[in-house]
Amino acid sequence: DQQVKQNSPSLSVQEGRISILNCDYTNSMFDYFLWYKKYPAEGPTFLISISSIKDKNEDGRFTVFLNKSAKHLSLHIVPSQPGDSAVYFCAASGGGADGLTFGKGTHLIIQP
Amino acid sequence: GAVVSQHPSRVICKSGTSVKIECRSLDFQATTMFWYRQFPKQSLMLMATSNEGSKATYEQGVEKDKFLINHASLTLSTLTVTSAHPEDSSFYICSALRTPNTYGYTFGSGTRLTVV
Numbered sequence: 669d670q671q672v673k674q675n676s677p678s679l680s681v682q683e684g685r686i687s688i689l690n691c692d693y694t695n696s697m698f699d700y701f702l703w704y705k706k707y708p709a710e711g712p713t714f715l716i717s718i719s720s721i722k723d724k725n726e727d728g729r730f731t732v733f734l735n736k737s738a739k740h741l742s743l744h745i746v747p748s749q750p751g752d753s754a755v756y757f758c759a760a761s762g763g764g765a766d767g768l769t770f771g772k773g774t775h776l777i778i779q780p
Numbered sequence: 781g782a783v784v785s786q787h788p789s790r791v792i793c794k795s796g797t798s799v800k801i802e803c804r805s806l807d808f809q810a811t812t813m814f815w816y817r818q819f820p821k822q823s824l825m826l827m828a829t830s831n832e833g834s835k836a837t838y839e840q841g842v843e844k845d846k847f848l849i850n851h852a853s854l855t856l857s858t859l860t861v862t863s864a865h866p867e868d869s870s871f872y873i874c875s876a877l878r879t880p881n882t883y884g885y886t887f888g889s890g891t892r893l894t895v896v
Binding site for chain 2: 711
């Protein structure tokens with residue numbers, strides 16, 4: 669069973685507008701969540717993360733929101749830029765030395 | 781910043797042969813390294829966790845005799861795909877954890893393995 673779900677395989681957003689990528693999880697033991705950006709045939713690049721004790725974390729154009737009761741998190745990118753076009757993965761960790769559980773990714777396409 | 785080097789970036793091998801993939805943390809010591817596999821349009825799936833000087837811990841469904849992991853030093857972990865078959869063709873990615881409980885995961889650039 670998939671413990672981290674990204675239900676939108678792709679998302680198209682106009683340049684300058686807000687991109688909202690969603691992620692749901694089922695395992696209540698997850699205590700840390702991360703977002704990665706990835707291009708084909710490359711490793712993931714870390715974007716932003718959030719601890720389960722917080723509900724929001726902001727870094728420049730990127731903001732991650734966590735709704736623990738709904739087991740839902742979202743990544744907001746504003747304003748969206750052409751260079752943001754990539755696959756975005758949501759990942760979760762259940763402990764400080766555990767590997768990550770990834771969602772299937774959302775392909776974000778920023779249109780000019 | 782922390783850098784993880786993964787080599788080779790791309791390898792093609794014949795069915796039945798073995799392939800070794802290296803993962804090095806260049807400017808930090810990694811207490812723990814992880815190996816992931818990604819099939820096309822799929823998620824990154826954790827294969828195993830390796831700690832320096834001890835045996836790797838494999839995820840359910842991953843054959844430890846097929847995917848040999850060696851973590852001989854705090855800066856190097858290797859994954860050897862033994863007796864490779866076409867179904868082992870995939871994108872393999874390593875990740876190094878700088879310090880436990882900091883969630884500071886750094887990923888390598890990945891290795892595209894094609895078994896023909």
